[in-house]
Amino acid sequence: MILTVTLNTALDLTYRIRSLRPHTSHRVSEVGERPGGKGVNVARVLAALGHEVTVTGFAGGGTGQAVRDRLAGTPGLTDALVPVAGSTRRTIAVVDELTGDTTQLNEPGPQIAPPEWGAFIDRYEELLPTASAVALCGSLPPGVPVGAYANLVRAARAHGVPVLLDTSGEPLRRGVAARPDLIKPNADELAELTGSHEPLRATQDALRRGAHAVVASLGAQGLLAFTSEGRWRATPPARVHGNPTGAGDSAVAGLLSGLVEQLPWPDRLTRAVALSAATVRAPAAGEFDHGAYQDLQGRVAVTQEAGAA
Amino acid sequence: MILTVTLNTALDLTYRIRSLRPHTSHRVSEVGERPGGKGVNVARVLAALGHEVTVTGFAGGGTGQAVRDRLAGTPGLTDALVPVAGSTRRTIAVVDELTGDTTQLNEPGPQIAPPEWGAFIDRYEELLPTASAVALCGSLPPGVPVGAYANLVRAARAHGVPVLLDTSGEPLRRGVAARPDLIKPNADELAELTGSHEPLRATQDALRRGAHAVVASLGAQGLLAFTSEGRWRATPPARVHGNPTGAGDSAVAGLLSGLVEQLPWPDRLTRAVALSAATVRAPAAGEFDHGAYQDLQGRVAVTQEAGAA
Numbered sequence: 001m002i003l004t005v006t007l008n009t010a011l012d013l014t015y016r017i018r019s020l021r022p023h024t025s026h027r028v029s030e031v032g033e034r035p036g037g038k039g040v041n042v043a044r045v046l047a048a049l050g051h052e053v054t055v056t057g058f059a060g061g062g063t064g065q066a067v068r069d070r071l072a073g074t075p076g077l078t079d080a081l082v083p084v085a086g087s088t089r090r091t092i093a094v095v096d097e098l099t100g101d102t103t104q105l106n107e108p109g110p111q112i113a114p115p116e117w118g119a120f121i122d123r124y125e126e127l128l129p130t131a132s133a134v135a136l137c138g139s140l141p142p143g144v145p146v147g148a149y150a151n152l153v154r155a156a157r158a159h160g161v162p163v164l165l166d167t168s169g170e171p172l173r174r175g176v177a178a179r180p181d182l183i184k185p186n187a188d189e190l191a192e193l194t195g196s197h198e199p200l201r202a203t204q205d206a207l208r209r210g211a212h213a214v215v216a217s218l219g220a221q222g223l224l225a226f227t228s229e230g231r232w233r234a235t236p237p238a239r240v241h242g243n244p245t246g247a248g249d250s251a252v253a254g255l256l257s258g259l260v261e262q263l264p265w266p267d268r269l270t271r272a273v274a275l276s277a278a279t280v281r282a283p284a285a286g287e288f289d290h291g292a293y294q295d296l297q298g299r300v301a302v303t304q305e306a307g308a309a
Numbered sequence: 310m311i312l313t314v315t316l317n318t319a320l321d322l323t324y325r326i327r328s329l330r331p332h333t334s335h336r337v338s339e340v341g342e343r344p345g346g347k348g349v350n351v352a353r354v355l356a357a358l359g360h361e362v363t364v365t366g367f368a369g370g371g372t373g374q375a376v377r378d379r380l381a382g383t384p385g386l387t388d389a390l391v392p393v394a395g396s397t398r399r400t401i402a403v404v405d406e407l408t409g410d411t412t413q414l415n416e417p418g419p420q421i422a423p424p425e426w427g428a429f430i431d432r433y434e435e436l437l438p439t440a441s442a443v444a445l446c447g448s449l450p451p452g453v454p455v456g457a458y459a460n461l462v463r464a465a466r467a468h469g470v471p472v473l474l475d476t477s478g479e480p481l482r483r484g485v486a487a488r489p490d491l492i493k494p495n496a497d498e499l500a501e502l503t504g505s506h507e508p509l510r511a512t513q514d515a516l517r518r519g520a521h522a523v524v525a526s527l528g529a530q531g532l533l534a535f536t537s538e539g540r541w542r543a544t545p546p547a548r549v550h551g552n553p554t555g556a557g558d559s560a561v562a563g564l565l566s567g568l569v570e571q572l573p574w575p576d577r578l579t580r581a582v583a584l585s586a587a588t589v590r591a592p593a594a595g596e597f598d599h600g601a602y603q604d605l606q607g608r609v610a611v612t613q614e615a616g617a618a
Contacts (some may be wrong), residue, residue, distance in 0.1 A: 013399075015414055020331045022405075025413035062371040092401065093415065094333075104334035104405065105324055149562075 001078070002256060003131040003161075004045055005124070006057035008041030008109040008141040009081065012065050012286070013092045029097070032284070035067040038137035038166060041246050041286050045253035045275065047076035048288070051260070054078040054131070056123055058141065062117050063085025080127060082120045086110020089141075090180065101303060102129055102243070109141035112206045117144060118235065124152065128159040131172050132260045135252060136180075140171055149175035162259055165211075166252050168192065178208045178224050183211045183260075186251055199224055200305075215255060215272070217248055222273050224305070227265055231305035234269035236277040236296065246286030250279040266302040273300045310387070311355055311565060312440040314433070314461065315348030315366035317418040317450040318390065320375050321534075321595070322401045325546075329403055329412050335505075338406070341593070344376040345400060347446035347475060350555050350595050354562035354584065356385035357597070361570070363440070365432055367450065369419050370396025389436060391429045395419020398450075402554065409552070418450035424452060424570045433461065437468040441569045444561055445489075449480055459485035471568055473502040474520075475561050477501065485518045492520045493561055499525050508533055515520035524564060524581070526557055532580050533614070536574055544577035545586040545605065555595030559588040575611040583607045 019134035035044075038054035039057060046053040059067050059081040067088055071079045089107035128134070134156050136149050145151075149171050157179065165172065165180040168189040176183060176193065183206060191197045194205040199216055201224045206214045213227040222235035246258075253274040258268030278293035279286065323341035344353075348366060355362040372482050376397055380388045398416035405411075431497065437443070443465050445458050454460075458480050465472035466488065474489040479499040485492060485502065492515060500506045502516040508525055512535045512541040515523045522536040531544035563584040567577030587602035588595065 015416075017414070020412075022329045022412050023329065023410040026415065028414055028416045031416050062375045092414075101332040103329075103331050105326065105337055105401075106335065107324075107337045107340050218314045 001052040001054050001131060002043075002260060003054050003056065003134040004039035004046070005134065005136045006045040006055065007112075007120075007140055007144055007148070008036040008139045009035065009057050009059055009064070009067055009106075010088065010089050010109075011063040012036030012089045013090055015092060015094045016097055017094060017099050021258050031220035033070075034286070035070045037149055037287070038249050038252075039135055040067075040071070041249035042135050042137055042253045042256065043077055044074060044286075045250050045288060046077055046257055047074055048290075049253065049257050050076070051257055052076055052078070054080050055121070056080040056082065056127060057080055058084045058110070058112060058116065058120065059088050063090055064088035080123060082123050084110055084112060084116045088113070095296075100243070102245070107113065109139075112141050112143035114143075114235075119150075121151075125155065128156060131156075131161050131164045133164070133256055135166065135256055136175070137166045137249070138251065139167065146170050147174045149180040153178035153180045157191035162257075164252060165182050166248070172259055173209075176206065176211050176266065179210045179212065182213045182215065182255065184215045184217060184248070184255065186217045186248060187219065206293055215269070217251055217276070222300075223251065223269055225250045225269055226305075229265055231304050232266060233305055234273045234300055234302045236265070236273055237299040239302070240277045240280045242280040242282070247276040247279045249286070250275040250288055263295060266301070269302055270297060270300040292305075310361040310440060311352075311569060312363050312365065312436050312443040313348035313352040314338040314443065315346035315353070315364065315447055316366055316429075316453055316457070317398065317448050318344065318346040318349055318366050318373070318376055319398050319400045319418075320414075321345030322399055324401060324403045325406055326403060328405045328407050337497045342375070342379075343595070344379045345477065345595070347558050347561075348444055349376075350371045350558035351446055351562045352386055353383060353595075354559050354588075354597060355566055356383055357599075358562065359385070360389070360566055362527060363389050363436060365391065365429070366387040366461050367391055367393045367419070367421060367425065367429065369393035372399055372453045373389045373397035381434045385459075385580050389432060390392055391432050393419055393421060393425045393427065393486070395421070397408075411552070411554070413556070421452035423452075426438060426457075434464065437470055440465075440470050440520065442473070442565055444475065444565055445484070446475045446558070446616075448476065448567050454518050455479050456483045459487040462487035473561060473565055475557070475569075482518075485515065485520050488519045488521065491522045491524065491564065493524045493526060493564065495526045495557060496528065524560075524578070526560055526585070528553075531609075532560065532578055534574060534578055535614075539586075541575060541578055541611050542610055542614055543611045545576070545582055546608040546610070548584045549589045551589040551591070553589050556588045557593070559584040559597055563593050578611055579606060579609040587590050
């Protein structure tokens with residue numbers, strides 16, 4: 001199975017309203033509710049691609065129960081979340097019906113006590129021996145040490161399990177130094193990590209900091225991949241319109257599934273770009289349009305980048 | 310006991326953020342969570358005043374469970390909510406830390422099926438014989454007939470239980486015609502009911518429509534009461550600064566407690582105005598400041614209004 005780690009799981013709510021006007025009252029016309037957090041999103045896409053996937057991380061309170069109830073209904077997905085005393089956070093996407101513009105409100109997440117963090121480490125160590133790959137995704141809830149991902153990367157490598165890290169800020173900086181197999185920063189995360197806003201230079205710098213491979217997601221410009229086997233740029237056929245929520249998580253699922261299927265790098269990148277664009281096109285945030293995915297797979301351009309591998 | 314009815318109970322969330330900027334992402338620094346809906350708020354204030362109070366209405370889903378868990382911890386308050394298949398709504402008050410301005414997002418509430426409405430009617434009829442007064446408060450969730458409050462008013466009157474109605478729009482219009490003992494509209498609700506923006510004329514008109522007494526809440530100008538015993542205006546000593554959320558519900562609790570204690574009308578109005586102002590002054594929305602309440606009780610001005618009773 002593929003293991004995804006979401007330390008800060010979420011109950012993702014989508015509110016449709018006419019138009020957000022600060023300091024007034026709004027009637028929500030439609031409420032959407034689904035389990036979230038980056039690793040949970042990655043797991044859902046992997047399951048939809050036919051992979052067996054196990055979700056771990058933390059869940060607590062009524063919101064955590066709502067997350068678990070909904071995960072239980074997803075075929076191919078196993079819930080190995082660790083219970084905590086605090087409540088799983090909510091995230092709220094407030095969508096203006098008139099324009100489709102979205103305003104995001106994110107709760108910080110529960111305080112994780114040291115014994116809860118210890119219980120998670122035990123669960124993670126139990127799961128690693130049967131994992132074909134692991135993805136470490138998203139922000140850290142309060143109470144989890146900032147070097148957490150570095151430790152989880154090292155544990156995966158000690159078990160010989162390929163590990164992908166998708167986070168930002170100081171947890172990314174520390175995690176990279178532990179030499180993960182792959183990181184997938186977006187342009188902002190890459191610039192924050194390296195201090196450079198120039199993608200080629202920043203991607204090269206991220207490799208130097210310890211990542212074995214770097215796939216930078218550059219929005220409409222697709223993916224830029226620096227790996228030990230070569231350097232590529234993969235771009236969608238045209239600018240894709242829609243809701244970009246979850247597009248990065250779908251790219252991670254594409255890369256991870258390609259890794260465990262031992263696809264050549266250009267095929268992994270094609271899959272990641274096609275899944276990502278098909279997610280932007282789907283009407284519901286974070287879902288992907290299966291028809292668009294099939295269609296886009298034949299139309300992603302992968303070109304080699306100059307420079308030694 | 311005093312019975313309060315909240316057909317559209319809520320889990321009231323308060324989010325503190327730096328400043329709301331539409332179409333951007335916000336980190337919530339603090340999350341408040343408490344049971345809500347107007348009748349629940351009224352019940353909490355009544356319980357704090359030392360009254361035995363029973364809460365009925367609907368609760369369902371994880372949010373309904375969160376409401377019930379929290380009600381269970383309130384001394385003097387009995388939970389007689391009727392379970393439903395749908396989920397109790399959330400309301401979200403997004404408070405800007407810089408200015409204190411609030412943006413409100415209200416979910417519509419669960420769809421109530423006809424058998425659920427029937428189960429509620431049965432519970433209500435069971436509770437009425439031991440009630441000293443009943444308050445019918447707030448909006449109707451989807452599926453509840455628009456004439457619901459008119460039926461509940463008639464049932465209370467058939468049992469000889471004094472009934473206060475605090476709602477708006479068509480449910481208020483129909484409810485008034487069933488001759489409740491008291492309604493407590495604010496200026497907007499009164500204008501919507503009567504078509505008049507002139508408080509004296511509108512209050513007189515509301516009496517003609519069937520209410521035995523009308524107490525109009527006019528914000529900083531206090532309360533205007535037209536009753537069979539006389540007409541009064543009750544005003545707080547000075548403009549009160551703070552958060553007006555729940556001030557109307559505290560006024561209802563003041564009126565209701567004064568009714569069951571058989572206080573003279575001027576004393577009921579004094580209590581209602583003092584509780585209302587003490588709620589505006591409390592730091593947490595919907596709570597009241599007990600010290601301010603004691604202090605304000607001696608400083609509310611009640612004057613007789615001209616015109617025959």
